[in-house]
Every structure is written in C-alpha cells, then in structure tokens.
Amino acid sequence: xxxxxxxxxxxxxxxxxxxxxSISVRTGISRATVRSWRDTGPxxxxxxxxxxxxxxxxxxxxxxxxAYSYLLGLYLGDGxxxxxxxxxxxxxxxxxxxxxxxxxxxGDAVRAVRPDNRVWFSQRQGCVxxxxxxxxxxxLFPQHGPGRKHDRxxxxxxxxxxxxxxxxxxxxxxxxxxxxxxxINWTEKLIAGKCKRYEYAxxxxxxxxxxxxxxxxxxxxxLGVEWTMVRRQxxxxxxxxxxxxxxxxxxxxxxxxx
Numbered sequence: 001x002x003x004x005x006x007x008x009x010x011x012x013x014x015x016x017x018x019x020x021x022s023i024s025v026r027t028g029i030s031r032a033t034v035r036s037w038r039d040t041g042p043x044x045x046x047x048x049x050x051x052x053x054x055x056x057x058x059x060x061x062x063x064x065x066x067a068y069s070y071l072l073g074l075y076l077g078d079g080x081x082x083x084x085x086x087x088x089x090x091x092x093x094x095x096x097x098x099x100x101x102x103x104x105x106x107g108d109a110v111r112a113v114r115p116d117n118r119v120w121f122s123q124r125q126g127c128v129x130x131x132x133x134x135x136x137x138x139x140l141f142p143q144h145g146p147g148r149k150h151d152r153x154x155x156x157x158x159x160x161x162x163x164x165x166x167x168x169x170x171x172x173x174x175x176x177x178x179x180x181x182x183x184i185n186w187t188e189k190l191i192a193g194k195c196k197r198y199e200y201a202x203x204x205x206x207x208x209x210x211x212x213x214x215x216x217x218x219x220x221x222x223l224g225v226e227w228t229m230v231r232r233q234x235x236x237x238x239x240x241x242x243x244x245x246x247x248x249x250x251x252x253x254x255x256x257x258x
Contacts, residue, residue: 006027006029007037008118008133009027009120010023010027010029010034010037011037011038011084011088011133012084012088012090012131012133013026013027014034014038014084015082015083015084015088015090015133016082016090016092020034020035020038051116051136052135052136052139052140053140054136054139054140054159055136055139059159060159061159061162061163062113062140062163063112063113063115064112064113065163065166065167066167066170067108067109067112067113067170068109068112068113068140068163069163069164069166069167069168069170069171069174070105070109070167070170070171070173070174070177071106071109071110071112071113071174072141072160072163072164072171072174073170073171073172073173073174073175073176073177073178074093074106074109074174074175074177074178075091075093075141075143075174076143076149076154076174076175076178076207076209076212076215077174077175077177077178077179077180077207077212078093078094078095078178078179079091079092079093079094079141079178080092080093081137081138081141081144083138084133087135088133088134088135089133089134089135089136089137089138089144090131090132090133090137091110091131091132091133091134091137091141092129092130092131093106093110093129093130093131093178094124094127094128094129094130095127095128095129095130096126096127097126097127097128098257099177099257099258100258101257101258102177102257102258103121103128103130105177106130106177107119107121107130109174110130110132113140114132114134114136114137114140117132117133117134118132118133119131119132120132142157142160143155143156149209149212150207150208150209150210150212153211154209154211154212154215155211156215164215164219165222168219168222168223169223169253169254171219172216172219172220172223172250172253172254173253173254175205175207175212175215175216176203176205176250176254176257177257179205179206179207180203180204180205180206181203181204181257182201182202182203182250182251182254182255182256182257183201183202183203183204184199184200184201184202185199185200185201185202185242186198186199186200187200200242200244200247201247201251202240202241202242202247203240203241203242203247203250203254204230204238204239204240204241205238205239206237206238206239207237208237210236213236213237213239216239217239220239220241223249224246224249225241225246225249225250226241226243226245226246227239227240227241227246228240228242
C-alpha cells in the first residue's frame with residue numbers, strides 16, 4: 001500500500017510527461033501500479049471546493065495575500081501550470097541553483113498560499129523545480145492558458161489587482177527573483193587629470209511579455225521608483241533601475257538574490 005503523497009508524486013511525474021518505466025525506476029513502484037493510478041486516478045481523501053478561496057460561496061483572496069503577491073511575481077516570471085488527469089494542475093516554478101535562498105522562499109510561499117498541498121523540489125539541469133499539485137492552482141492563477149505567456153495577453157483580475165496594490169513590494173520582489181537581477185556597474189571619470197573608477201548598483205528586469213513588463217513598471221511608478229527602458233538589438237525587453245534613490249528603495253524592499 002502507498003500513501004496519497006506517493007501516489008500524487010507519481011501522477012505528477014506522469015503529468016510532466018515521464019514514461020511508466022522511468023517513473024518505476026525513479027520511485028521503485030511497479031509499472032503496473034503506476035498504470036493503474038494513471039487509469040483510475042489516485043485514492044485521495046475527498047476535499048470540498050470550500051478549501052479554495054476562489055471556489056467558495058463568497059470568493060475571496062488567499063489567506064496570506066503577501067505570500068500570494070510574491071508567488072504571483074514568481075509565476076509570471078518563471079512559473080508554469082500543466083494539467084494532468086482528473087483536472088489536477090501542477091504548478092512548477094524554476095529557481096536557479098545559484099540562489100538557495102530563493103528556492104526556500106519560493107517553497108515557503110507555495111505552502112503559505114496552499115497550506116494543505118504538498119510541495120516538493122526536483123533537481124533539473126542548473127535549476128530546482130519547486131512543484132505542487134492542486135485542482136485549484138488554475139483558480140489562483142487565471143493567467144494560465146495555451147502557449148507561452150509572451151504570446152498572449154496577460155492581465156490581472158480585479159481581486160489580484162487589490163492584492164498587488166496592497167502588497168506591491170512583494171510583487172516586485174517576486175518578479176525580480178524570477179526574471180531580474182541586481183548587478184554592480186562601473187564607470188571611469190577624469191577628475192583633476194586623474195582617472196577615477198566609480199561603482200554603482202543597478203537592477204534589471206528582463207521579460208519578453210509586453211504585458212508583464214508593464215505590470216512591473218506600473219507597480220514601480222506607484223512605488224515612486226524611477227526606471228528606464230534599455231533596448232537590446234531593438235527589442236525593449238529590459239527595464240533598468242539605476243538612479244541612486246530608486247536603487248536604495250529597491251535595496252530596502254527587494255535586495256539581491258541569495
């Protein structure tokens with residue numbers, strides 16, 4: 001007999017496209033058992049839609065709106081949803097190996113938003129996929145749809161807008177932690193005949209979606225952060241924050257990845 005978490009993990013691997021044989025080798029569960037779960041679905045405790053804040057009689061926001069605002073930023077940057085059998089959705093957010101603190105923060109945010117759903121970490125080449133399954137992830141991330149995010153219109157629902165407006169720095173932090181960076185630039189100036197080197201911090205956010213970049217810059221505008229667009233080969237994919245006062249604000253509320 002296997003517990004429900006083991007079955008859910010096997011089904012999530014199926015949803016990701018793994019073969020019966022590879023799942024059997026990876027988990028030690030026979031192919032016949034995995035095939036049976038695939039065909040009949042896992043035996044899981046029955047759950048009411050009342051545990052989803054968007055499916056209850058009076059829809060509301062998540063219990064931890066600050067964690068949701070951060071997770072929304074991560075999802076719009078490096079997250080995706082895939083749908084498996086019986087309408088179970090797999091949320092997967094890719095976090096680079098170089099930032100273990102980000103991996104932990106992402107896992108904590110997923111748990112805070114869906115405390116009754118298990119979170120697991122899968123090592124990939126150069127990154128860790130922070131994953132969780134639920135029938136209700138699509139309720140919480142209505143931006144889900146066919147194709148890549150930058151090929152379709154991305155906008156926030158009114159209830160999401162209320163959360164981002166209430167927790168804008170968490171949203172900005174999520175976007176920076178997914179598709180952003182804090183770097184140190186330098187320049188040289190000739191002063192009194194001597195060349196002096198100056199270093200200064202700068203934040204970059206890069207995303208191919210015009211809509212997601214606008215969500216980022218609109219939020220920066222409301223926070224009083226000055227930004228500029230940096231074109232690379234004619235494409236306006238990069239948003240830069242370089243002015244000293246604005247960088248100080250970003251350092252205070254966002255900071256570098258770790």
